[in-house]
Amino acid sequence: MKQVAFIGLGNMGGPMAKNLLAAGWSVAAFDLSQAALDDVTVAGAHGAKSAAEACESCDVVISMLPAGKHVKSVMMGSDGLFSRLPADTLVLDASTIDTADARELHTAAREHLIAFMDTPVSGGVAAAQAGTLAFMCGGASEAFARAVSVLEAMGNREKIFHAGGDGAGQVAKAANNMLLAIQMIGTCEALALGAANGLDPAIQSEIMKASSGNNWPLQVYNPWPGVMPTAPASNDYRPGFMVDLMAKDLGLATSLAEQSSVAATFGHQALSIYQALQADGLGLEDFSIVMKQFNGE
Structure with missing residues (x-):
């Protein structure tokens, strides 16, 4: 049985580690x-006292951490995992981080002959729990070929993509989540416009789903309370995907756009809207709570 070291067991990492266990992988976690550690050890993982201990005798390392500074502190430097792991160990960072940080990690990994990939995810907590995450992978094609079997334990094969070289996974994730935020805001505006003029939001949603305005929020994450019972909007906007996380991702996307001389006008506007929600104390609510800006709540 191959062993995975899993570093970072938050709302996403915990369910991912459990799905690896369910798929038959041996997991050492930190x-x-x-x-959080107790939660996965109850499910069958070995609870390590440090990241280094978790990586003893591992075949694959997976990290799911809040930001690039955390990933670099774990992986790089004289005490980092890159300097401790055997050559050719496969290291997959599923965190959503700055593209420049991801590329720096690739460079550092190569210096230690480590097979590193940036593999950010999409789908949120529900997909992490269900094992249906999408993975956007950046790095060498040889590393991707090795990564597929472990990623399949946490996501659908048809949603595991090799986006390109160093940092390509982070670029794809930034672009995707910028588009998601824009779609969500636009969907909220359209539903509010219809409701203000007498349309039932549930009926209007079905009309738009069958028309050219169809999009992911309408399909699986409707922001109008009561339209979709399983959506956060129908559960007092409990996340889901927090406003704080969307603001973080929009910050990464707009920063990358500026570095790339891309205007990203709507991306910047979306960032301003989500920062305003944070300022209103709504950072821990689901990102679909932006609906409240348009429906008069």
């Missing part, structure tokens, strides 16, 4: 939160 997190600074004892409660």
Whole structure:
């Protein structure tokens, strides 16, 4: 049985580690939160006292951490995992981080002959729990071929993509989530416009789903309360995908756009809207709570 070291067991990492266990992988896990670590050890993982201990005798390392600074502190430097792991160990970073940080990690990994890929995910907590995540992978094609079997334990094969070289996964993730935010805001505006003029939001949603305005929020994440019972909007906007995380991702996307001389006008406007929600104390709510800006709540 091959062994995976899993570093970072938050709302996404915990369910991902459990799905690896369910698929038959041996998992050694580490997190600074004892409660998070206990949760996966109850499911069958070995709870390590450090990231280094988790990686002893591992075949694959997966990290799911909040930001690039956290990933670099774990992986790089004289005490980092890159300097401890055997050559050709496969390391997959599923965190959503700055593209420049991802490329720096690739460079550092090559210096230690480590097979590194940036593999950010899409689908949120629900997909992490269900094992249906999408993976956007950046790095060498040889590393991607090795990564597929472990990623399949946490996502659907048809949603595991080799986006390109160093940092390409992070570029794809930034572009995707910028588009998602724009779609969500536009969907909220359209539903509010219809409701203000007498349309039932549920009927209007079906009309748009059958028309050229169809999009992912309408299909699976309707922001109008009561239209879709399983959506966060129908559960008091409990996440889901938090406003804070969307603001973070929009910051990464707009920063990348500026570095690339891309205007990203709507991306910047979306960032301003989500930063305003943060300022209103709504950072821990689901990102579809932007609906409240348009329906008068």
